[in-house]
Amino acid sequence: MLTYLVYGLLFAGLIVLPGYCAIKSWNQPKEVLDWERNKTESPIERRLLDALRAQGYSPRTQIPAGPYRIDIAFPAYKLAIECDGKQYHSGAANKARDRRKDTYLRRNGWQVLRFSGRKINGDTKRVVSRIESELIKRQSK
Incomplete structure (x- = not known):
């Protein structure tokens, strides 16, 4: 039971364990990753999510923020x-x-x-690179 709680907090970006890389994680269960993909609302969101995952990132999708929802987010970095x-x-x-x-x-x-x-459709690689730059910048803060 405690294991599930820890995994849940990790996925939500609320805790970071020593030795765990908060930006990239290769060990998330497939059903969690698919659940995030299923929440996307457009083909361009899915394309960008897939491109980020291909680089080893595990962003969240459709995150509530007050009266709004964020398409793709890295909550631990408020990106x-x-x-x-x-x-x-x-x-x-x-x-x-x-x-x-x-x-x-x-x-x-x-x-x-x-x-x-x-x-996103025309230059996905550059979009991912811009996101990576921002993550690195925010990680060092």
Whole structure:
């Protein structure tokens, strides 16, 4: 029972055990990883999640943050990644909502990275590299 509690806290990013790398983890059970993938809401979120996993990262998906949800997140580092598809992130009202969300997250200590669907689909490697840079920067704080 204690083992499940420890694993749960690790996955939530609430504790880090000595010798455990909080950013990368290769030992998470497959069902936990699949559960995170199943929560994604778009093909670009799944593509980016898969690319991050291929590099050994285990981000969380659809994390609640006040009245909002974060597409992909590293809660222990308060790093929020937003995947902006054309369908739900174009138009003045949607852009205004995204700005309000970013403001809310930043006021609550999150770093927000936004990537367009075009960027995720066209240059996934560069997107992952940008995320890695931010994780490394936040890890050293």
